Amino acid sequence: MRLNSTWNRRGFLGTAAAMVGSILAPRKLFSKVPATAGSNAVSGFGQSGNPYDELGVTTVINCEGTMTMLGGSILRPELEAVMAMAGRHFVNIPELEVAAGKRIAEMLKLPEGYSALVTSGAAAAIQSGLAGILTGDNEKLIQQLPDLSGMKSEVIIQKSHRNPFDHQLRSTGIKLIEVETRDELRQAVNDRTAMMHFSNFANAAGQIKVDEWVKLAKQYNVPCMNDAAADTPPVSHLWDYTNMGYDLVTFSGGKAMRGPQCAGLLIGRKDLVAYALLNNSPHEDTLGRSQKVGKEEIIGMVKALELYLKEDHDALAREWQERLERISRELTKVPGVSTSFFVPDIANHVPHMQITWDSRVSLEPKQVSKLLRESKPAIVIGGGEGKPGLSMCSFMLQPGEDKIVAERLEHILKEHSV
Numbered sequence: 197m198r199l200n201s202t203w204n205r206r207g208f209l210g211t212a213a214a215m216v217g218s219i220l221a222p223r224k225l226f227s228k229v230p231a232t233a234g235s236n237a238v239s240g241f242g243q244s245g246n247p248y249d250e251l252g253v254t255t256v257i258n259c260e261g262t263m264t265m266l267g268g269s270i271l272r273p274e275l276e277a278v279m280a281m282a283g284r285h286f287v288n289i290p291e292l293e294v295a296a297g298k299r300i301a302e303m304l305k306l307p308e309g310y311s312a313l314v315t316s317g318a319a320a321a322i323q324s325g326l327a328g329i330l331t332g333d334n335e336k337l338i339q340q341l342p343d344l345s346g347m348k349s350e351v352i353i354q355k356s357h358r359n360p361f362d363h364q365l366r367s368t369g370i371k372l373i374e375v376e377t378r379d380e381l382r383q384a385v386n387d388r389t390a391m392m393h394f395s396n397f398a399n400a401a402g403q404i405k406v407d408e409w410v411k412l413a414k415q416y417n418v419p420c421m422n423d424a425a426a427d428t429p430p431v432s433h434l435w436d437y438t439n440m441g442y443d444l445v446t447f448s449g450g451k452a453m454r455g456p457q458c459a460g461l462l463i464g465r466k467d468l469v470a471y472a473l474l475n476n477s478p479h480e481d482t483l484g485r486s487q488k489v490g491k492e493e494i495i496g497m498v499k500a501l502e503l504y505l506k507e508d509h510d511a512l513a514r515e516w517q518e519r520l521e522r523i524s525r526e527l528t529k530v531p532g533v534s535t536s537f538f539v540p541d542i543a544n545h546v547p548h549m550q551i552t553w554d555s556r557v558s559l560e561p562k563q564v565s566k567l568l569r570e571s572k573p574a575i576v577i578g579g580g581e582g583k584p585g586l587s588m589c590s591f592m593l594q595p596g597e598d599k600i601v602a603e604r605l606e607h608i609l610k611e612h613s614v
């Protein structure tokens with residue numbers, strides 16, 4: 197799974213590359229800004245209609261999916277409008293959080309006794325969800341974190357479920373206890389156990405699957421969290437895991453739901469959701485104070501969810517597949533190039549296309565990625581997802597971009613044909 201292998205590296209390398217680029221060649225970046233049609237409402241910064249261009253930062257065509265490194269997803273115009281409305285008023289944030297949570301619970305038809313909290317992302321939901329389990333509503337304990345004196349101090353996780361986002365669990369001060377077998381799990385549970393954590397994308401990798409994990413947690417009387425951040429679609433995942441009995445479930449708002457990039461959802465038991473809020477901004481002297489979520493994002497998350505639930509998800513999947521097939525038809529005209537299609541079982545569960553070629557094209561996949569990244573417009577396409585060649589998805593492409601991707605990719609492959 198690419199999560200473990202590349203996400204951290206991509207993070208550090210991306211930042212390092214950007215810093216080096218800006219130190220070495222600041223002028224070069226600015227000299228290539230294309231003139232764009234002006235937006236008459238704005239003067240000064242933003243007047244070109246593309247503030248990124250004005251900063252000399254290249255925008256990219258996204259064939260990788262809902263990557264935080266690339267800005268997550270793109271807001272629907274209707275969502276932008278509602279977020280702008282939200283920005284025009286002052287409001288008591290905890291009151292807004294509770295009301296938004298109630299609305300979200302209604303929209304998702306969560307079972308009685310369940311609620312939701314808008315956080316600054318799934319990562320924040322993981323941290324404040326666990327913080328709430330550790331502290332309850334005890335003000336002294338909330339202020340004390342990550343000093344765990346007087347609190348439970350261990351979270352159990354399957355070894356194959358470890359991933360970069362368990363940093364958010366560790367940030368509370370807890371120790372992760374890794375287990376592989378049911379026996380090891382039984383022996384790991386003790387008085388210090390605060391929670392059992394499940395990484396939904398790793399379901400296939402662990403010996404204990406998603407439904408059994410929560411059953412065992414109930415049996416041991418330990419609260420249980422499922423990080424399902426990138427696991428819509430299918431849309432039903434938004435309620436499947438609470439229905440299964442999970443006490444807390446986390447989702448990213450800014451991935452496939454196309455909510456605000458700095459928003460996420462903590463869904464779960466009302467008491468635990470309330471304790472999570474106590475550990476989060478706007479409350480001061482809390483661990484989560486650094487994970488501020490604004491009124492615009494809270495309102496935006498409610499609207500994004502409403503829009504997401506109304507989508508025709510089958511029609512969307514068909515459209516994403518058709519975009520890939522249009523690209524495929526162009527690429528396979530190049531001798532030696534072939535394509536195939538797949539849908540990852542979980543996480544980014546959307547149509548993907550694998551592109552491979554034989555020795556008639558004299559380029560490594562990495563070189564093709566690099567040439568696309570340097571194209572105008574720049575195109576970002578991932579490695580092969582553990583498969584040979586290149587893999588791409590189309591669900592973050594904007595209208596017309598599939599055509600540009602097809603043309604550029606065909607051109608590059610043709611140019612290096614022998």
Ligand SMILES: *Cc1c(COP(=O)(O)O)cnc(C)c1O
Nearest residue numbers: 317318319320361425426448460
């Ligand atoms: C993206 C992701 C996160 C973090 O979500 P944010 O909304 O960006 O904070 C956590 N866990 C997994 C598995 C993810 O894919």
